[in-house]
Amino acid sequence: AQTVTQSQPEMSVQEAETVTLSCTYDTSENNYYLFWYKQPPSRQMILVIRQEAYKQQNATENRFSVNFQKAAKSFSLKISDSQLGDTAMYFCAFGSLETSGSRLTFGEGTQLTVNP
Amino acid sequence: DAGVIQSPRHEVTEMGQEVTLRCKPISGHDYLFWYRQTMMRGLELLIYFNNNVPIDDSGMPEDRFSAKMPNASFSTLKIQPSEPRDSAVYFCASSSPDIFSDGYTFGSGTRLTVV
Numbered sequence: 001a002q003t004v005t006q007s008q009p010e011m012s013v014q015e016a017e018t019v020t021l022s023c024t025y026d027t028s029e030n031n032y033y034l035f036w037y038k039q040p041p042s043r044q045m046i047l048v049i050r051q052e053a054y055k056q057q058n059a060t061e062n063r064f065s066v067n068f069q070k071a072a073k074s075f076s077l078k079i080s081d082s083q084l085g086d087t088a089m090y091f092c093a094f095g096s097l098e099t100s101g102s103r104l105t106f107g108e109g110t111q112l113t114v115n116p
Numbered sequence: 117d118a119g120v121i122q123s124p125r126h127e128v129t130e131m132g133q134e135v136t137l138r139c140k141p142i143s144g145h146d147y148l149f150w151y152r153q154t155m156m157r158g159l160e161l162l163i164y165f166n167n168n169v170p171i172d173d174s175g176m177p178e179d180r181f182s183a184k185m186p187n188a189s190f191s192t193l194k195i196q197p198s199e200p201r202d203s204a205v206y207f208c209a210s211s212s213p214d215i216f217s218d219g220y221t222f223g224s225g226t227r228l229t230v231v
Contacts, residue, residue, distance in 0.1 A: 047219045050217075103149070
């Protein structure tokens with residue numbers, strides 16, 4: 001079974017600074033998808049960014065970008081120009097139609113606090 | 117679209133009572149997922165449906181839990197009888213057929229407290 005590991009339970013960053021959240025995963029598949037979801041205090045799970053494993057180019061969405069290292073099975077999230085509204089729990093997730101069906105497997109989460 | 121709608125937002129019940137959680141997926145989404153979130157176990161998939169048919173219920177903890185999807189716009193998760201260890205946030209999510217291109221859209225969750 002696939003596993004997703006987020007080794008940083010908590011992180012903090014100053015407003016306007018850059019922070020990187022780590023995620024590693026374990027799979028024997030070659031074609032899969034990776035996601036970062038954000039869960040603010042409102043509890044809503046919000047999709048931040050996605051990456052397809054067969055694409056070498058790292059995904060970018062405004063201030064959010066990923067560093068996808070397929071060989072190392074690493075998928076980190078970089079948040080630039082951090083804002084107070086970025087304070088949330090961030091979850092890394094893995095999906096593969098071949099072995100996981102339609103399910104996403106989530107990591108344990110990283111609580112990010114942006115300080116003013 | 118109003119997104120995935122879950123009700124109630126909060127539920128407090130006594131041990132032994134029946135609890136029913138409700139979900140309305142996004143129109144046109146034919147996948148529906150029920151997840152449970154706890155501090156100890158994180159986000160766990162309980163069951164998911166495709167075109168109203170249960171595909172994988174291996175995550176359902178025990179017979180006290182049941183889920184139905186009578187039509188494309190409604191699903192329920194029922195716990196009978198409820199126990200304190202069922203206290204958690206229960207999320208419903210839906211997705212288009214192109215699951216991994218679009219990702220899941222989650223509802224706001226139901227926080228269940230069993231006392």
